[in-house]
Amino acid sequence: MVVDGIIYRYRAGVPWRDVPREQFGPWKTVWKRYRRYTKDGTWDKVLQALLADADGRGLIDWTVSVDATIARAHQHATNTTRPEQDTGGHVESHARP
Template sequence: MSRFQMLSDAQWSLIEDLLPKPTGRQGRPFADARQVVEGIIYRYRTGIAWRDSPEVYGPWQTLWTWHRRMAEDGTWDTVLDRLTAAADAAGLVDWSLSVDSTIARAHQHATNTTRLTGGWIELHESTRPARGAA
């Protein structure tokens, strides 16, 4: 599995305690957390579909389920915060910013509205507020 390894041992030690752990309940064996996280990282690095994930990481359904659950409960946000803080403390993050103030003008006929006396109205029902909505 070393061929597919994405996280160093130092990186793994930073996030290991944030990931799901076995509950001790009977049933299907608990997936190896590092293997699943490596699979999720591999999927995002390569841009492949979940179904095309290599079997070395386990079933693609497990990868997708773990990713969805950790996204919903905020685990990925916490992982990102911790890794960013560690990289910043090590001086590996450059916080310089570039702000672009480019203006892209569109022709008046490029809108999806039409002009009537007294103002603009939407052409599409989907853009109108529901009746009785405040």
């Protein structure tokens, strides 16, 4: 029941406090179990076992695709400032001529 609560939380994308008590028990119990399993490596062991089983049955395609897309931002899209640098006009600096 608690593990199902953890799975529900990630599938639904809800905060821990919004995990339905009627279905999975108190949210704090679900969260504590998740935290404990994370710290002691239980989730890593579960993932390794599931991957090994799926790979052994030929259910995993290990082909990897790498995307080299570059997303450029406008020079004013950042929240940093440049020290005393002219950016090309009075419009950008909001200064009056």
